[in-house]
Amino acid sequence: MEVYAGVDVGGTNIVCGLVDSSGKVMHRIKRATEAAKGPDAVLEKIAAMIEEAAVGYAEQSGTDIAVVAAGIGLPGFVDPDEGIARFAGNLGWRNLPAVQRLQARLNLPVYIDNDVRTYVYGEAMYGAGKGFKDVLGITVGTGIASAMVNNGKLYYGFRNMSGELGHIVMEGLSDPCPCGLNGCLETFASASGMVRQAKKALRSGEASILQSWFPEERLEELSAADLSRAYDQGDPYAISLMEQAGALLGRALSYAVPLVSPELVIIGGGGALAGDRLLEPLKRELYSRILPDYREQLKVVTALYNDDAGVTGSAMYAKQKHIGASV
Incomplete structure (x- = not known):
């Protein structure tokens, strides 16, 4: 079963979910961001949560799954084309090459955007x-x-x-x-x-x-x-x-x-x-x-799905970008 990972990153918490191709959230986990530990620690947490969610859902459902791509909603100014978090005040990030680092860590396509955009995209398209x-x-x-x-x-x-x-x-x-x-x-x-x-x-x-x-x-x-x-x-x-x-x-x-x-x-x-x-x-x-x-x-x-819109939007944003990149 092919799924997309959607991650909503906030200054306090990170929510990660697995979303099927129709936009349904299959599994979600939530962890403290701990931004004070620095960007490397937060990026590692994001990667680990995607892996944890995939393993957890596969074990829980008894279904073989494949994460096709991951979408990450980040606070602040984001350059989605370059894959760079330009400035996130509540995370202490500036000009961070988030996509490059996450793709190297996860070995799958990663797409980032501003967290409000991914949230609104989820509500607009699926909520x-x-x-x-x-x-x-x-x-x-x-x-x-x-x-x-x-x-x-x-x-x-x-x-x-x-x-x-x-x-x-x-x-x-x-x-x-x-x-x-x-x-x-x-x-x-x-x-x-x-x-x-x-x-x-x-x-x-x-x-x-x-x-x-x-x-x-x-x-x-x-x-x-x-x-x-x-x-x-x-x-x-x-x-x-x-x-x-x-x-x-x-x-x-x-x-x-x-x-x-x-x-x-x-x-x-x-x-x-x-x-x-x-x-x-x-x-x-x-x-x-x-x-x-x-x-x-x-x-x-x-909003209809206030809690899950960020996860859904990030995942479906990744789907849209990935399919577009494949054409």
Whole structure:
């Protein structure tokens, strides 16, 4: 049985899966990234996980399998043509020849791309976007990024740098962003941005049920899930915070929609877990700021396979590239 390996690499965890030619995840494993050990250690872990997944699935299923190719979704700026991880801040990588090293280690074709692109590719082709031609995907997590799939193909832009929606500077925001700008969208509307805003407000004495849940000595434990929990209990501050974040996302999307004219927008990452708490203010703001000709047909949904989209997309990206290379 021929399968493709898909690997989703994050700053905290690496998820590796085996995916059949139809896009079904057959087997998956998850391990800590341990980026502090350096790029060589992380690349070795990726290779070892692919081998472990192949052996584990073969033993579990009693099926002989062959891994045809591997696709790796990496954070940051990636040059998929040269196979180089140009810059991944949360991994500490710069100009790393990832494909060359992994192919030498695994003795099979390896293809890399930005992790948001592979995630959106998986959702667009096999998840919530299946059957749609023009799909814009947004991941709302530690940061905010996007990717566009048109007729089954990813859009890259000059220097492969398209999609950095989180670094649009928004009117009314002023917090410094690690990118060097001030007031970037993701400083407020990402999952980590909302948590950061909440901590700042609570330290300033903001009235909220979160004050009793997280006194000063426990404030660092506050998570995005806690904001949703407070929202569901009717906490005015949590409701206001998520309304503002959703509206900011909608406003940013109102800049993107006229440029690429998608028929579907998929919200993924941790933001998808917030559901309508974010989506309702997002859609209100978005639809109020775009022409009726865009608004009447545009759908906004959450990701269907939020956990597996990165694995599926990476594997199917590898399939697409491998078949193309073989023709």
